[in-house]
Amino acid sequence: MASMEKDSVSGQYTTGHEWDGIRELNTPLPKWWVYVFWATVIWSIAYWVAMPAWPTINDYSRGVLGYASRNELESDIKAQKQARSKFEAKIAAISVDDVVKDKDLRNFAMTGGKVLFNDNCAPCHGTGGVGAPGAYPNLADDEWIWGGELADLKQTISFGVRNTNENSRQSEMPKFGADGLLTAEQINQVADYVVALSSKGSTAGLPGEAIFAEQCVVCHQDGGVGSKDVGSPALNNNIWLFKGSKEQVKQVVINQVTNPQHGSMPAWSERLDETSIKMLTVYVHSLGGGK
Amino acid sequence: MTQAAPKPTKSNGLYAETVTIHPRKVKGTFRSAKWWLMVVLLAVYHLAPLIRWDRGPDAPSQAILADMAGRRGYFFFIEIWPQEVYYVTGLLLFAAIALFFMSALAGRVWCGFLCWQTVYTDLFVLVERLVVGDRNARVKLDRDPWTIEKLWKKGAVHTLWLLISLTCGIGFTLYFDDAFVTLRDLFTLQAGIGTWSAIAIVGGSCYLLAGFAREQVCLYMCPYSRFQSAMFDEHSLIISYEGWRGEPRGPARKGQGFEGRGHCIDCKMCVQACPTGIDIREGLQMACIGCGLCIDACNTMMDRVGLPRNLIRYDSNANLLAREKGEAAKTKLVRPRTMIYTAILTAVGAVMVFALSTRHTVDVNVLHERSPLFVQLSDGSIRNGYTYKVLNMVRRDRTFQLSTNGIAGATVQVVGETDGGTQALLQVPGDDVTAFRLYVTAPEASLQNSKTSLTLVLTDMADGHVVRSETLFAGPGR
Incomplete structure (x- = not known):
């Protein structure tokens, strides 16, 4: 290092550095600032020892304080469960109808039910119960195959549709075409009649009317209003499960009468507890279609 | 305008030794103003949270309150919700421009008189003076070996400092929850860990910054001293030494007049009174916080030797030059810089008043x-x-x-x-x-x-x- 000398103009010491005859004045840092710097270095070393810091081949250094963010998460989850448990106990103790009447419980059930729905139901029924045309019913509209009251919903969620559970909802539409119960001509006529029903057009004099009265009314009822007892959908409205666009309605009816498709749904009581099912019921009921 | 070069380094080391500054006691206009302001500012800080304001049965009855848990801000008749935090932005903008305005007109009034760093440092120095004595006694005590007397004197100073720091910390927490409830909880030892932590952090900072760091805060931590020259012009009031009148300086001797030499008697009272330890005779500098204590010190000496006052004065550079040339000094308040600051202040203030008066409920x-x-x-x-x-x-x-x-x-x-x-x-x-x-x-x-x-x-x-x-x-x- 070059020798330190005083600058003749300012009277200040120089650092001894020189570039092309220009020398740098020495403006020293206060010592306490340097001490603070060393204090932070010591702090960081203590931190390495105290907290998880260094990666090893298969693991990492744990730190002597034993801190882990996972523990924090676990205690947070525990606290959350604790906070939820008093609501869940109340929901477990009363009927779904009473849950809906209590504003706080209803809000709790709707919020918890949404999480449960997204985890368990949304893969088929879609977020918000939007459904999938041709496969899974829309839960947000006002038509229900198996009933839209709280008790109906709870029953359907608990035991499902067309599964192996003994309480499962069961129904099967006959294969009128495939089994030769109706001819292709008759099926065509009954499809015309059903399309007229659904579009609120005139059904007078349609040849399908007699066939409908003979073969379909047992399940689908007079005027095609459907029956939630046997899970027969209403035919007198705009809502079609097995349909893509307006023009396809007739073809869909023909297909369904000839060789019906049937959906299936698991019995959720085999997987979820009673309280969760109650919360799901309240949530599905609130999606807009609840009766 | 020019600023004096940084103080020449006394040592040739790469790191500067921090020398404890023991300002000498002075009497005069600026010292009195600082005492009064200290009393007023501390009273406002400690008493404002105690003011009550009736808002009905379910609302806090504290006039000034930042209710973090309840997510509401209260200021007398004003109540803001978290999404209305832009009122606080407006307030900060207003405060920043007001600071610039103040600086353009009258220099570092904030630093010298109003800043909490200045107020608490002043208070801590007062404690030292009451316990140990004036500058010479304090310098001597620092140099003395450790004796029983030094131990109790230092102990008393630090105890009093810690007590003041405690009041500073407690005062701070009172703005965030009902003041009387917090005080009751503190005295019955029922306050939560959050309250105690806040008191420890704010009080600890007070003890550290006002007791030990002092002028180091102004010199090395605070950005304001670094950009003050951006607000100054030749009409801004600054602490200035009339070199033309004072130089060449020399000690006053009995029977010797002041003909043919300057009025500065080189008594160094201005240096000893300075809380940041600078020599104002070297001109305006970054470390000058504009407190005016050197003026008080100098005037006392001028009175004693029978010379006119205000060799160091609180005046603008323009007036300084005018007097040097024998012209009449006149203070120019209306200038583009002050007008622009006034316009911005008025605009921000008007927007705030308008926003508050038309606030949606x-x-x-x-x-x-x-x-x-x-x-x-x-x-x-x-x-x-x-x-x-x-x-x-x-x-x-x-x-x-x-x-x-x-x-x-x-x-x-x-x-x-x-x-x-x-x-x-x-x-x-x-x-x-x-x-x-x-x-x-x-x-x-x-x-x-x-x-x-x-x-x-x-x-x-x-x-x-x-x-x-x-x-x-x-x-x-x-």
């Missing part, structure tokens, strides 16, 4: 349901879901009427409240946010496109105040 957030965007009902009509949040920002329950506008035949249903109709009544408790789930149903014939604009109209049943929110209504399209 009800606000609405509308969120359209995304899944499903719309639902077709069995009668063919189309239904959309919305989450509708009403913020009732007054402390009384209110009833609102909700209706729609823009789509013929639309009906509105509030889940859990009403079953549908052209309008619905919404009850919102005072000082609360209530979320409603709305279903708006419209006949398909009223919808032309996949998107139709819809207005949700909320009317306060009591005073007829209307809040309109524009949103969209989704449909299948044609």
Whole structure:
């Protein structure tokens, strides 16, 4: 290092550095600032020892304080469960109808039910119960195959549709075409009649009317209003499960009468507890279609 | 204008030794002003949280309160919600411009008289002087070996400092929860760990910064000293030494007049009185906080030797030069710089007053349901879901009427409240946010496109105040 000398103009010491005859004045840092710097270095070393810091081949250094963010998460989850448990106990103790009447419980059930729905139901029924045309019913509209009251919903969620559970909802539409119960001509006529029903057009004099009265009314009822007892959908409205666009309605009816498709749904009581099912019921009921 | 070069380094080391500065006691105008301001500022700081303000039974009755847990800010008749934090932004902007304005007119008034660093440092030095004595006694005590006397004197100083720091920390916490409740909890040792931590952090900072760091804060930590020259011009009032009158300096001797030499008697009282340890005779410098104590010190000496006062004076550079040339000094307050600051201050102040006087007492957030965007009902009509949040920002329950506008035949249903109709009544408790789930149903014939604009109209049943929110209504399209 070059020798330190005083600058003749300012009277200040120089650092001894020189570039092309220009020398740098020495403006020293206060010592306490340097001490603070060393204090932070010591702090960081203590931190390495105290907290998880260094990666090893298969693991990492744990730190002597034993801190882990996972523990924090676990205690947070525990606290959350604790906070939820008093609501869940109340929901477990009363009927779904009473849950809906209590504003706080209803809000709790709707919020918890949404999480449960997204985890368990949304893969088929879609977020918000939007459904999938041709496969899974829309839960947000006002038509229900198996009933839209709280008790109906709870029953359907608990035991499902067309599964192996003994309480499962069961129904099967006959294969009128495939089994030769109706001819292709008759099926065509009954499809015309059903399309007229659904579009609120005139059904007078349609040849399908007699066939409908003979073969379909047992399940689908007079005027095609459907029956939630046997899970027969209403035919007198705009809502079609097995349909893509307006023009396809007739073809869909023909297909369904000839060789019906049937959906299936698991019995959720085999997987979820009673309280969760109650919360799901309240949530599905609130999606807009609840009766 | 020029500033003096940094003080020449006494040592040639790379790191500067920090020398403790023991300012000498002075008497005079500026010292008195500083005492009075200290009393007033500390009184405001400690007494403001005790002022009560009646807001009704369920609201805090403290006039100035930052209720973090309750997410409300209170200032007398003003009450702000978290989303209105821009009022605080406005306040900070106002304060910053006011600081610039103050500097342009009268130099570092903030640093010398108003800053908490200055106030608490002054208070801590006063404690030292009362316990140990004036400058010479304190310098001597620092140099003395450790004796019983030194131990108790130092002990007493630090005990008093810690007590003052404790009041500083406690004073701070009183702004964040009811002051009387907090004080009661503190004295009965029932206060939570959060309160004690805040007191430890604020009080500890006070002890460290006012007891030990002192002028180091102004020199090395605070950015303000570094950009003060941007606000100054030749008309700004600064602490200045009249070199033309003072030089050449020399000690006063009995029987010797001042003809042919300067009035500065080189007694170094101005240096010893300075809380940042600078020599003001070297001109305006970064370390000068503009407290004026050197003026008091110098005037005392001038009186003693029978010379005119104000060899060091609080005046502008322009006046200094004018007097040197024998011209009349006149202070120029109206200049572009001060006018611009005044204009900005007025504008910010006007915007704040306008915003506060027209503050909404009800606000609405509308969120359209995304899944499903719309639902077709069995009668063919189309239904959309919305989450509708009403913020009732007054402390009384209110009833609102909700209706729609823009789509013929639309009906509105509030889940859990009403079953549908052209309008619905919404009850919102005072000082609360209530979320409603709305279903708006419209006949398909009223919808032309996949998107139709819809207005949700909320009317306060009591005073007829209307809040309109524009949103969209989704449909299948044609």
